[in-house]
Amino acid sequence: MRIAFVSMFTEQLRADGATRRMRRVAERLAAHGHDVSVLCAQWWEGDVPEFEQEGVNYVAVTETPSATTFASKVPFALRRVKPDVIHATNSPPTQVTGAKTAARLLRVPVVVDWWAEREGDSRGASKRAARGAKRVVTPSQMVKTTVREFGVSEDAVRVVPESIDFDLIREAETDDRADILYSRHLDQYANVESFFLALAELRDKDWRAAVVGDGPERAQAEQTAADLRIDDRVEFLGELPPEEFVPIMKGAHVFAQTAAVEPFATPLLWALASGCVGIVEYQARSSAHELVVNCDRGARVTSPQELADEISAAAGHSQESLNEAFASYDHDDVIRRYETIYEDAVDDYGFF
Template sequence: MRVALVSMFTPHHEETGATMRMRRTAELLTERGHDVVVLCAKWWDGEVVEFEQNGVTYHRVTDSPASGRFASRVPFVLREVGPDVIQVTSYPPSHVTAAKTAARFLRVPVVADWWARDERGGSRSYRRAAKSPHAVLAPSEMVRTEVRELGASVDSTHVVPEPINMDIVREAAVETRADVVYARDLDEHANVESFLLALAELRDKDWDAVVVGDGPERADAEQTARDLRIDDRVEFLGELSANEAVPILKGAHVFAQTATVEPFATNLLWALACGCVSIVEYQAHSAAHELVEGRARGSLVTSPQELADEIVAARGFDHQTVDDEFATYDYTHVIDQYESVYEAEIDDYGFF
């Protein structure tokens, strides 16, 4: 299958949840034997139109990110590429409608991969983008609901979560480094303070904690730990790869999720797969609760005090290092879901 992924931005321009998901999808599809081309703004040096990386062909639409020019150019480039299916990221939203224009002439379906609404996109454009594609993929039920509220139909929307690699989980060693773990990019939505306040409530308990991740809020988080006088028991490890983080998760007993914005809580998923008792602080703009609702080794809280109480209660669970219930999130199963949507939309398009 020849798949065109339309995304003006790539991780080489900006590392966001949307761009990282796009690249991950492109590389997984390539590993499955599909012919994948990413239509994007040029990020490589030189005058060549195409650049290959990790088996994925990146094709220049514009020399630099420019939303209007990209939208006007992408239909012509799609005709050159001749895909069997078009997948387009939801930001900028004007690119979804541009891809749909090209698809009419190419007689192929358009699938939008919707990560989250970017503040740089206008409301009217997002409403048009939600209604334009033949199918919309969302990482969580929360995001799916948001797309439906913008006008997408129930039948056209599908949840396709972020994947993990269960082979890494099963094969990794156990590193006994901390009892409690927090892991996420430390940006303005990280809300590490709630995690640290909960730990401060447990000064008289025996625990060690680590914070995995880096970002602009790291210095403030470290200062908060000092102000709370728990900095001798909380280690900030910075950004770690999955191969580095998984042994720590397998050695830990509790994982805490407190971020205020999370279209899909990937780090929480890794922790659950590693057997951690996982505690989620409910947030209106986070889908993290979807991963723990109804699970014995997961709970929801609404305050640092409740989080502290649940950390203590987690001692009632046996320590685990692998939970095969989360094997359904393995990348092999997730890429199956992409393929199923593509095949169904191609069949439906050909029928009508």
């Protein structure tokens, strides 16, 4: 199948949850034998209009990111690619409108992958982007609710979560340097303070903690740990690839999820699959609690004090290094869900 991704931003140009998701899906589809193109703003050097990486053909629609210019040019780029299905990311929403214009001429369906609105995306433009797509894919029920509020029908929305390398978890060694873990990009939404406040409540207990991740708020997080006088028991490990953080997760007993904004809590998923007891502090703009619903090794809390209590209660759970209940989140299983959505969208399009 010829699949054309439409995304002005790519991970190489602007790394965030949406672009990481798009890159992973595009590369996995290419590995499954599909002809995959990404129509984007140019992120590579030189005058070449196209650039191939990891089996994916990147096509420059514009030389630099400009939502208006990109939206006006993307229909012409799509006509040259001639895809069987168009996969457009939701932001900026004008690129979805441009993709739909081309789709009508090419008589192919548009699937919109909805992660989150970015700063500057107008609600009206987002509503237009959500409506009229053959399918809208979201990473969680929380994001699905957002899309439904734009007027998209229940039947048009499919929840496809983020994915993990479950074979890596099965085969990895165990690193027991930490009992309690936190992992996330340390930005203004990380809310690592709740994690540290809970640990401070437990200073009379015997524990070791680690923070996996980096970002603009790391220095402030380190200062908070020092102010609470727990910095001698908290290790900041920075950004780590899965090959390095999975052993640490397999060796830990508890994973704490406190971030204020999370369309999908991927580090929590890795931790749960690695046998951790997952404790989620409920946040209105986070879907993390969805992963621990009906999970024997999971709990939801609403405050640092409750988080501390649940960390203590987690001692009642056995130490585990693998949870087969999360095997369905493996990369290959999740990419097959995308393939099914594309096939259904193409089949349905034939009826109209």
